[in-house]
Amino acid sequence: MSGAQANAVETLRWCDGHLEMIDQRVLPAQFRYLSYDSAEAVAQGIRDMVVRGAPAIGVAAAYGVALEALRRRDASPSEFTGLMERAFAVLAASRPTAVNLFWALARMRLRWQALASESLPVQAQALLDEAHEILAEDIRVNRALGAHGAALLADGTRVLTHCNAGALATAGHGTALGVIRSAVEAGKRVSVIADETRPFLQGARLTAWEMVQERIPVTLITDNMAGFLMSRGEIDAVIVGTDRVAANGDVANKIGTYMVAVLAHRHGIPFYVACPTSTIDMAIANGAAIPIEERAHAEVTGFRDYQWAAEGVLVRNPAFDVTPAELVTALITERGVVYRPNRERLEALTKATA
Ligand code: MRU
Numbered sequence: 001m002s003g004a005q006a007n008a009v010e011t012l013r014w015c016d017g018h019l020e021m022i023d024q025r026v027l028p029a030q031f032r033y034l035s036y037d038s039a040e041a042v043a044q045g046i047r048d049m050v051v052r053g054a055p056a057i058g059v060a061a062a063y064g065v066a067l068e069a070l071r072r073r074d075a076s077p078s079e080f081t082g083l084m085e086r087a088f089a090v091l092a093a094s095r096p097t098a099v100n101l102f103w104a105l106a107r108m109r110l111r112w113q114a115l116a117s118e119s120l121p122v123q124a125q126a127l128l129d130e131a132h133e134i135l136a137e138d139i140r141v142n143r144a145l146g147a148h149g150a151a152l153l154a155d156g157t158r159v160l161t162h163c164n165a166g167a168l169a170t171a172g173h174g175t176a177l178g179v180i181r182s183a184v185e186a187g188k189r190v191s192v193i194a195d196e197t198r199p200f201l202q203g204a205r206l207t208a209w210e211m212v213q214e215r216i217p218v219t220l221i222t223d224n225m226a227g228f229l230m231s232r233g234e235i236d237a238v239i240v241g242t243d244r245v246a247a248n249g250d251v252a253n254k255i256g257t258y259m260v261a262v263l264a265h266r267h268g269i270p271f272y273v274a275c276p277t278s279t280i281d282m283a284i285a286n287g288a289a290i291p292i293e294e295r296a297h298a299e300v301t302g303f304r305d306y307q308w309a310a311e312g313v314l315v316r317n318p319a320f321d322v323t324p325a326e327l328v329t330a331l332i333t334e335r336g337v338v339y340r341p342n343r344e345r346l347e348a349l350t351k352a353t354a
Helices: 039-047 054-071 077-092 099-113 120-150 176-185 202-213 223-231 257-266 343-351
Strands: 012-015 018-022 033-036 158-161 191-195 218-221 237-240 244-246 251-254 271-274 320-323 330-333 336-339
Touching: 012 033, 012 054, 012 120, 018 054, 033 039, 033 054, 039 054, 039 077, 054 077, 054 099, 054 120, 077 099, 099 120, 120 176, 120 271, 120 330, 120 336, 158 176, 158 223, 176 202, 176 237, 176 271, 191 202, 191 223, 202 218, 218 223, 223 257, 237 257, 251 257, 257 271, 257 320, 330 343, 336 343
Parallel strands: 158 191, 158 237, 191 218, 237 271, 271 330
Antiparallel strands: 012 018, 018 033, 244 251, 251 320, 330 336
8 A cells, every 4th residue: 555644444446456445335244345456346336335424435436447557558548548438437436425536536537647648557556546645645645634623623522424534435444533533633532423324324333333433422313313413512613524515515424414513503512524525516506416326215114124114115315415404514625724614725625736
């Protein structure tokens, strides 16, 4: 792997010419890596949620491009171009909401275009190097935003988080959980209240697992308990990740986040969103224009092979919702903390050099 800082959880790793990804569908009951050697296979892994979480999806897609270039490097140049275009298309179609996927693909395309005069093996190796760099950069960025966020948390803070915005959702350290890890590393006693996160249970299965591994105190609740705990004064701050921030500061994140933001507002609890600046999409004016993925009904009617809902019932399964900017206390990014995000502040942030 590239020279990234050592991490407790290696969500994605390069191993003997293959990409390996932790199979997040079976955690925490099983810990296993699955191996990938083509763009098509990586796209399938993203679609099936072997890998999930906005930054991790972006890193996986970058390796998908590199893998395709490596396995096609003996093709003719014109065949190679066609096969690479297909790889970009198949990866872009894997999941719609996380902008990090499209950000990573655009970066890989730029790198590829700059290599036009090189031989195909040289192009393939350079694309692999770029994927390694995207992975390493993600960890550096998470550590930087973690440090900015940690400064906002007083000793003893009880943080509610929704979904999993941890090491598993990134190349390492995490965004929302990165802030918590950084605060703990700085010697603060921070505890976590993890929303279960229906229907895919990223909170119960992944966030709880990550925190337990590192002995960071974590209490699991079902999603409908958050309001009660807030009303009893048991939550001091909310920190979540995001899949895409619109230019006006509206935030798309895992379904249920909006509900938490409304509750936090009602109870005067700060609602922080931690993300790399690559998650900010200045091309999208507001949250209404963010594509929201609808997933399989079976995720709502049951879990894995077990179905508990009545056969024939109508089902909705939007995987994300949008929290309006007015409910966001601050965005925590690697370039600093942006209070009350709006277009003007996000323009200034995204134009600033890192
Ligand atoms: O459907 P998922 O599990 O990919 O959704 C993930 C989230 O909503 C995360 O909160 C988001 O990607 C931020 S990850 C640092």
